[in-house]
Amino acid sequence: MSRKRIRDIRNEELIEATIVAVHKRGYGVVTMAEIAREAGASAASINYYFGSKEGLMEATMLHLLGKLRRAMSEGYATARTPRERLYAVMDANFADDLFTVPQCSIWMQFWANAPYSPRLSRLHRINRARVRSHFLAELRALLPAQRVETARQALQCYMDGVWLQAAQSEEALDPEDARAAAHRVVDLVIP
Amino acid sequence: MSRKRIRDIRNEELIEATIVAVHKRGYGVVTMAEIAREAGASAASINYYFGSKEGLMEATMLHLLGKLRRAMSEGYATARTPRERLYAVMDANFADDLFTVPQCSIWMQFWANAPYSPRLSRLHRINRARVRSHFLAELRALLPAQRVETARQALQCYMDGVWLQAAQSEEALDPEDARAAAHRVVDLVIP
DNA sequence: AACAGTTTTTTAAACGGCCATTCAAGTTTC
């Protein structure tokens, strides 16, 4: 019981520290010692919990993917029309606890490094396919078949592009603003 | 005369090798020795020409930015209407000699690492501002003022998003296809 | 053409430093 607890607490602490440290120093450059210092622990204890640096990175991404998946499920629960569900997909990506500079930053580093790590690229593919199928399902209800794919690409690439920009931002982000802008883009694509 | 020649030839060879090597191994992981092997040279000679690894990376990005800038100028020369110029901006980004997996890949790594290198982030800001002002100039001629900014964000983020996806592709890209899709997105945003 | 002198280019080897991981020896928790 409490054995599991400690492990879970440490896991979360270390993952949060990883997000901050990767944001500060960059995925390819950050060291175990830096992450450990951020967490107030030692590099050795990270290996005790995650086995290796790559294991830690994978766990961190799983953590973020889970957050995104949950945010999307919640939005879907209350949305009633296809258009509302499109909004919900966008809102999930720009949720208050996801759309922050450190998290966009690490997401982007994740994207950049996915092609070089089978474990990361697997996560990347799965997530991408899920978002894609959500978009397609709603768009098919709103548009004639031959326009669905163009609209899907426009929206999905827009989402990626916003995150990419957000990762470069030097000031805090405004998630509410981002959601409003995303809604406008949806309306632009689905008149 | 011929002194300059050799230097220029080596520069270009080494930069091409850098693009390939970074694509193969990843920006943060690639070593000088790997780049050198790709170019058929030694790591020491890269330092002779570029001073340091960071110098090489900056030169490589300057090379790519130059290519992009030239492609855009050419397109602008023949475009006559605002809409054609919007197409031209898109076409430049998806030009045959720019829209390849290795180049999208290195571009994306560049984005991811820009925040951690003043030299890279400077290049990044300049390029982004240029694309932005091109978009704004044309959109202002086509849309009422209050819709310009939304459209600009939609288009610019779309472009970034497509590159981001392209960098993950396991097969060769189809630039013509990408240009056609981009035109459709422009038409979607500017009816 | 040939050559000696000068400059440019190349690289092997050495240097110094840093990092992920392991391990053994502690400390805490149950």
Added chain:
DNA sequence: GAAACTTGAATGGCCGTTTAAAAAACTGTT
């Protein structure tokens, strides 16, 4: 007292850069 947790120090390896010396390219002269 056992099991879970923590860490300082050791390990082994790798990498960017420098250096010194050789090779190649060029120059002007005979």
